[in-house]
Amino acid sequence: MKFFRAKRGAALVITLIMLGMVTAMAVVFLSISRRERASVSVITDQAGAQLMAETATAQALSKVVSRMVTTQNPLAYGLSVSTNYINRVGYLPGNLSATNVGYVYPNGKPLNQNDLLMNLAKLQHLPRPPVFVDTNALGWRPKNFTRTDDFRFFLDINRNRAYEPTGLQVVTNFQGRPVVGQDGLLMTDYFVGDPEWIGQLDNPDAP
Structure with missing residues (x-):
């Protein structure tokens, strides 16, 4: 009787x-698979x-x-930044044109x-990616804090927390007021502003 109990104990x-x-092997396998x-x-x-880039x-x-080919000048280049396309007037409801892209209406x-x-379906030409970030710029959150997402379509290189567009702009003085020319019209000039992000499709081969 003791012999059978010993055998059963050894088998157990x-x-x-x-x-x-x-x-243990299952745990190791799951850990390796997760890693x-x-x-x-x-x-x-990293590949993406x-x-x-x-x-x-x-x-x-x-x-x-x-620019070099158009002007037939190998030195025809200067400071340039990336710009995405957006309708400056605003998004016009009912307009199916591919150039009618924007994230706000004409009234803002x-x-x-x-x-x-x-609008997202029409972002085809140098699209402005819809990236909104909660910046938590205050560093702390009061009780009556209302969350506002920052529209990160540009890179604020000079860190002035303001969007500076590229293109023909009205010239302003050091007080921020428009400069009037001798002809009584506002003076304009071409300015290079903040670089703007250009979006790419995650799956460009998909419709």
Whole structure:
């Protein structure tokens, strides 16, 4: 009787050891799988970032070369920044033109849900990506704090917390007032402002 009990006890111990080994192997396998999945995700993000950088470089080079070819002057280049396309007037409801893109109406109010979806579908030419960031600029949150998302479509290089567009602008003095020329008209000039982000589709081969 004691002999059979000893055999059953030994079999139970062996079974428990095998179960422990199987459990340990399963845990190790899951840990390795999770780590490999995270590694693949990092590599994918790095590859995407590299492709985006190469695309931006190619676009900048094509812009510079096009100026040289157009003017037949190899020195016809200067300070330039990336700019995305937006309708300065504002988004016009019902207008299906591909150039009718914007995130606000002509009165300055933001788009409703339907018009926003229509606007996103028409972002084809140098699109302004819809990236909104909660900056927490105050550094602290009072009780009556209302969250406002910052529309990050440009890079604030000079960190003045203001968007400075590129293009033909009204000349202002040191007080910020428009300068009037001798002909009585406002003076204008071409200014280079903040670089603007240009969006790319996550899946360009998909409709």
